[in-house]
Amino acid sequence: MEVQTIIGLEVHVQLLTRTKIFCGCSTAFHPDRPNVQTCPVCLGLPGSLPVMNRRAFELGLKTAVALNCQIAEFTKWDRKQYYYPDLPKGYQISQYDLPFSTDGFFDLKLGDESGETRRVRIIRAHLEEDAGKNFHDETGRGTESHVDLNRAGTPLLEVVTQPDLRSPAEARRFLEELVLLLTYLEVSDCNMQEGSLRADANINLHIFDDEGRKIPTPITEIKNVNSFRFLEMALEYEARRQLEQWKATGKKLGEVPKETRGFDPQRNVTLPQRGKEEAADYRYFPDPDLVPVIVSADEIEAARQSLCEFPAARRERIAVAYGISYQEAAMIVDQGARFADYFEEVALGCGDGKAACNWITQDLLREWNERRWTLATQPLSAAALTALLRAVLQRTISIKSGRELLSALLDEGANGSPPPARVAELIQERGLALVEDSGAIDRAVAEVLGRNAKIVADVKAGKLQAVGPLVGQVMKLIKGADPARVREAILQRIQES
Ligand code: ZN
Ligand code: MN
Numbered sequence: 001m002e003v004q005t006i007i008g009l010e011v012h013v014q015l016l017t018r019t020k021i022f023c024g025c026s027t028a029f030h031p032d033r034p035n036v037q038t039c040p041v042c043l044g045l046p047g048s049l050p051v052m053n054r055r056a057f058e059l060g061l062k063t064a065v066a067l068n069c070q071i072a073e074f075t076k077w078d079r080k081q082y083y084y085p086d087l088p089k090g091y092q093i094s095q096y097d098l099p100f101s102t103d104g105f106f107d108l109k110l111g112d113e114s115g116e117t118r119r120v121r122i123i124r125a126h127l128e129e130d131a132g133k134n135f136h137d138e139t140g141r142g143t144e145s146h147v148d149l150n151r152a153g154t155p156l157l158e159v160v161t162q163p164d165l166r167s168p169a170e171a172r173r174f175l176e177e178l179v180l181l182l183t184y185l186e187v188s189d190c191n192m193q194e195g196s197l198r199a200d201a202n203i204n205l206h207i208f209d210d211e212g213r214k215i216p217t218p219i220t221e222i223k224n225v226n227s228f229r230f231l232e233m234a235l236e237y238e239a240r241r242q243l244e245q246w247k248a249t250g251k252k253l254g255e256v257p258k259e260t261r262g263f264d265p266q267r268n269v270t271l272p273q274r275g276k277e278e279a280a281d282y283r284y285f286p287d288p289d290l291v292p293v294i295v296s297a298d299e300i301e302a303a304r305q306s307l308c309e310f311p312a313a314r315r316e317r318i319a320v321a322y323g324i325s326y327q328e329a330a331m332i333v334d335q336g337a338r339f340a341d342y343f344e345e346v347a348l349g350c351g352d353g354k355a356a357c358n359w360i361t362q363d364l365l366r367e368w369n370e371r372r373w374t375l376a377t378q379p380l381s382a383a384a385l386t387a388l389l390r391a392v393l394q395r396t397i398s399i400k401s402g403r404e405l406l407s408a409l410l411d412e413g414a415n416g417s418p419p420p421a422r423v424a425e426l427i428q429e430r431g432l433a434l435v436e437d438s439g440a441i442d443r444a445v446a447e448v449l450g451r452n453a454k455i456v457a458d459v460k461a462g463k464l465q466a467v468g469p470l471v472g473q474v475m476k477l478i479k480g481a482d483p484a485r486v487r488e489a490i491l492q493r494i495q496e497s
Contacts, residue, residue, distance in 0.1 A: 001207060001208065001209060001210065002207075002208040003205050003206070003207050003208075003243060004166065004205065004206040004207075004208070005166060005167055005168070005203065005205060005235075005239050006163045006165075006166070006203065006204050006205065006206055006216075007163060007165040007166070007167075007168070007170070007171045007201060007202065007203045007235060008160070008161050008162055008163035008164070008165065008201070008202045008203075009159075009160075009161050009165065009171060009174065009175065009199055009200070009201055009202075010158060010159070010160045010161075010199070010200040010201075010202070011158070011159045011160075011175065011178060011197065011198070011199045011200075012130075012156045012157070012158050012197070012198045012199075012200075013063075013156065013157045013158075013159070013182055013187070013188045013190065013196065013197050014027075014130070014154055014155065014156055014188055014189075014195070014196040014197065015056050015059045015060065015155040015156070015157055015187055015188055016059065016186065016187060016188055016189060017053055017055045017056050017059065017155055018055070019053060020037075020042055020053065020129070020153035020154055020155065021052070021053045021056045021093075021127070021128075021129050021153055021154070021155035021156075022041055022042070022050030022051060022052060022053065022093065022129060022153055022290075023039050023041035023042050023050065023051070023153055024039070025037045025038060025039050025041075025042055025153065027154050027155070029150070029151075029194055030150050031148075031150075033150075034146065034147075034148035034149075034150060035147075035148060035149050035150060036150065037150040038149050038150065038152070041153070042149065042152045042153035043088055043149060043152070044087075044088035044089030044090070049289050050093065050287075050289055050290055052077075052290060052291075052293070053155060056127060056155035057100075057127065057293065058303070059155075059157070059187040059188075060100065060101075060125065060126075060127045060155075060157050060187075061100070061101075061295070061299065061300070061303045062185055062187055062303045062306055062307065063125060063157055063159075063182065063185060063187050064100065064101035064104065064125045064303075065300065065303045065304050065307065066181060066185055066307055066310070067101075067104040067105070067106055067122050067125060067159070068104040068105050068106070068122070069101035069102060069103060069104030069122055069124075069125055070101065070102050070103045070104070071100065071101050071295055071300050072098060072099070072100050072101065072102070072295065073294065073295055073296075074098065074292060074293075074294055074295075075095065075098050075099065075100035075292065075293045075295065076095070076098050076286055076287075076290075076292040076293070077093050077094070077095060077286065077287040077290040077292075078093070078094055078095060078096035078097070078284045078285060078286055078287060079091040079092070079093060079094075079284065079285055079286075079287050080092045080093075080094045080096070080128075080282045080284055081282055081283045081284075082281075082282060084131065084134075085134055085145070085147050086131045086132035086133055086134045086147055086148075086149070086152065087131045087132070087152070088132075088149065088152070092128060092129060092131065093128060093129050093287055093290070094126065094127075094128035094129070094158075095126035095127060095128065096284040097284075099124045099125065099126035100125075100126060100127065100293065100295065101124060101125045101126070102122075102123065102124045102125075103121075103122070103123070103124075104121070104122035104125070105119050105120065105121045105122055106119075106120045106122060106161075106174070106177070106178065106181075107119050107120075107312070108120055108170070108173060108174050108177055109177075109312055110170070110173070118164065118165070118166070118170065119164070120161050120162070120164045120165060120174055121161065121162040121164055122159060122160070122161055122162075123160045123161065123162055124159075124160050125157055125158065125159045125160070126157070126158055127155065127156070127157060127158075128156050128158060129152070129153045129154065129155065129156065130151050130152065130153065130154040130155075130156050131151070131152055132147055132148055132149035132150070132151050132152040133147070133148045133150075133151055134146070134147055135147075135148065151195070157187070157188075159178070161174075163202060168231070168232045168233075168234075168235035168236045168239065169232060171201060171231060171232065171235055172228050172229075172231050172232040175199055175228055175231060176228055177311070177312070179197060180311045180333075180334060180336075181310060181311060183336060183337070184308055184309075184310065184311055184336075184337045185307070185308065186337075192226045192227055193226075195226065197226070198224050198225070198226055199224075199225045199226075199231055200221055200222065200223050200224065200225070201221070201222045201225065201231060201234070201235055202219055202220070202221050203219065203220060203221075203222065203235055203238050203239065203242070204216055204217045204218060204219040204220070204242065204253060205217040205239065205242050205243060205246070207243075207246065215246075215252055216252060216253040217242045217243075217245070217246050217251075217252065217253060218242075218251060218252070218253050218254075218255070218256045218258070218259070219253060219258055220238060220242070220258070220259045220260070220261050220270075221258065221259070221260050221261065222234050222235070222238060222261050222262070222263055222270055223260055223261070223262055223273060224262070225263055230263055230265050233263070233265065233268055234263035234270055237263075237268060237269055237270055238261070238270050241270065259272055260272070260273045261273060308337065311333050311334070314329075314333045314340060315329045315330050315333045316329070318332060318333060318340065318343075318344070321353070322344075322347050322353025322354070322356070322357065323353050323354055324353055324354055324357045328357050328361065331361050332357065332360070332361065335375070336375070338375055338376075339375050342360070342375060342382050343356060343357070343360055345382035345383075345386070346359075346360065346382050346385050346386050346389065349382065349383065349386030349389075349390075350386050350389040350390050350393060351393070352389070352393055355389055355392070355393060356389060359385070359389060359402075359406075360385075363403060363406055364380075364385070364406065367406060367407065367410050371410065378410070378413070379410070379413030379414070379416065379417040379418065380409055380410060380413055380417070380418070381417055381420070383420045384409060384417070384418055384419065384420045384422065384423060385406075386420070387420040387421075387423040387424070388402060388405055388406060388409065388423050389402075391405075391423060391424075391427060395434060395482065396427065396433060396434065397427055397432045397433060397434060398432075398434060398481075398482050398483060398484075400483065401427075401430075401432040401434075401480075404430070404432070405423065405426055405427070405430075405432065408426055408430070409422065409423070409426070431479060431480060432479075432480060433480055434480050434481065434482045434485075435478050435480040435481050435482075438489075440478055440481075441474070441478065441481055441485065441486060441489055442489060442493075444474045444477040444478050444481070445474055445486070445489045445490055445493055446493070447477065448470055448473045448474050448477070448490075449470070449490070449493060449494070449497075452469075452470060452473070455469065455470060456470075456494055456497070459490075459491075459494050460494055460497075467487060467490055467491065470490050471483055471486050471487050471490065474486045474489075474490070
C-alpha cells in the first residue's frame with residue numbers, strides 16, 4: 001500500500017493600500033479603538049454606494065502577473081450572500097465566475113542544492129473585501145459578544161492553487177515562498193499576527209492498493225491558519241487522521257460530505273466546524289452597484305514592468321556574484337528585499353562578498369537581536385559598515401577590534417546614525433590600530449615566554465592548543481597587536497629555541 005498526500009491552498013492576503021477597497025476609510029489597523037474606521041459604505045448602510053479602489057486593483061494585477069496568470073480583459077464584481085454579525089451588508093463583494101486572473105503557476109524550488117522544482121498551478125487570483133471581526137466572551141462570563149468593523153472592506157487578494165502540493169512540509173515551503181514574493185513585490189506586508197495573511201488548506205490522500213488502484217479519501221478543508229508552523233502541523237495531523245479514518249470506515253471521496261475543520265494548536269488536532277456551503281448556497285449574482293473593470297494591454301504591460309527581481313532569482317544571482325554559498329545567499333534574501341540591498345551595498349563597497357556576508361549574517365544580526373532592532377530601526381548605514389569592513393580587510397584593525405568597533409558604533413547609533421568617518425575616529429580614540437612595530441611584539445613575546453616555561457615545553461612537545469593563553473598574555477601587553485601575527489611570532493620563537 002502506498003499513500004500520497006494531496007494538498008491545495010487558498011491564501012487570503014491583505015493588500016497594502018492606504019484606504020479600503022470600496023470606500024475612503026483607512027486600512028491602518030486599530031485594535032484598541034473599534035469601529036472608528038467606518039463609513040456608510042463599509043457599514044453597509046442603505047443607499048450608500050461603493051467605488052472601486054484603483055490602487056487595490058493595481059496591486060492585485062501586479063501579483064497576478066508575477067504568478068504568471070492570464071489576465072481577463074473584462075472582469076466584474078459579485079455578491080456572495082451569507083449572514084454573519086461581522087458582515088453588516090449580508091453579502092461580501094467578491095469575484096465569482098469572471099475573476100480578473102486565472103491559470104497561473106509558481107515554480108517552487110524543493111531542495112537547496114538540487115535543481116528540483118515543483119510547479120504549483122494557480123487556479124485563480126481574485127479580489128474581494130474582508131469582513132469585520134467578532135469578539136466572543138472577552139470577559140470570561142460568557143455573556144457578551146462584540147463586533148469591530150474597522151477591518152470590514154479591507155482589500156484582500158485570494159490566491160487559489162491546484163492541489164499540486166505533495167506534503168505538509170512542501171505546503172509550508174510554498175506559503176513561505178509566496179509570502180516572501182508578496183513582500184518583495186510590496187503588495188502586502190503579510191503580517192500574520194495582525195491577520196494580513198490567512199491560509200485555508202484542502203487535503204486528502206490517494207491510497208494505492210496492492211493492485212495499484214487509486215482510492216481517494218474524502219477532502220477536508222482546514223480553515224484560517226495564520227502561521228507557517230501551524231499549517232504544517234495541521235496538515236500532518238490531518239493526513240494521519242484521514243489514514244486512520246479510512247482504515248476504520250473504508251469511506252472514500254464522494255461518500256461523505258466535504259468537511260471544514262479548524263486547527264487547535266494547543267492540542268495539535270484539527271476539529272470539525274460548520275458544514276461547508278456550496279456555491280449555490282451563496283446565491284452569487286453580479287453587484288449592480290459596481291461597474292465591471294476593463295483591463296487594457298497597456299495596464300498589464302505596466303504591471304509587468306513594475307515587477308522586481310524575485311527572491312528565487314536573487315538567491316542564485318547573489319550566490320554567484322559575491323562568491324557565497326546558496327544557503328548564505330538564501331539567508332540574506334529571505335530577510336527581505338531591503339536587507340538584500342543593504343548586503344549588496346556593503347559587499348560591493350568593501351570588495352569582499354564573503355566577509356560582508358559573515359559580518360552581516362553573524363555579527364550584525366546578533367547585535368540587532370540583542371538590541372531588538374530590525375533593518376528598519378537600526379542606525380548603521382551601509383556606508384559606515386563598509387568603512388568598518390575595509391579597516392578589517394586592510395588589516396588596519398584586527399577582527400576582534402572590528403567586533404568591538406561594531407558594538408561601539410551601534411551604541412552610538414542609539415542617538416543617531418554614525419557617519420562613516422566615525423570608524424577612523426573610533427580606531428584612534430580606542431587605540432585599536434594594529435601595532436606594526438615587530439620589535440614591540442618580539443619583546444612582549446620574549447617576556448611572556450620567559451615566565452611560562454611549562455607551557456612553552458608543552459607547545460614544544462606538540463600541544464599546540466596550549467598557545468592560546470600565551471597569545472592572550474601578549475595581547476594584554478600590547479593591545480593593538482594582531483592576534484594571528486602574535487601567534488605566529490610565538491610559534492616561531494618556540495621552534496627556534
Ligand atoms: Zn468605509
Ligand atoms: Mn475568500
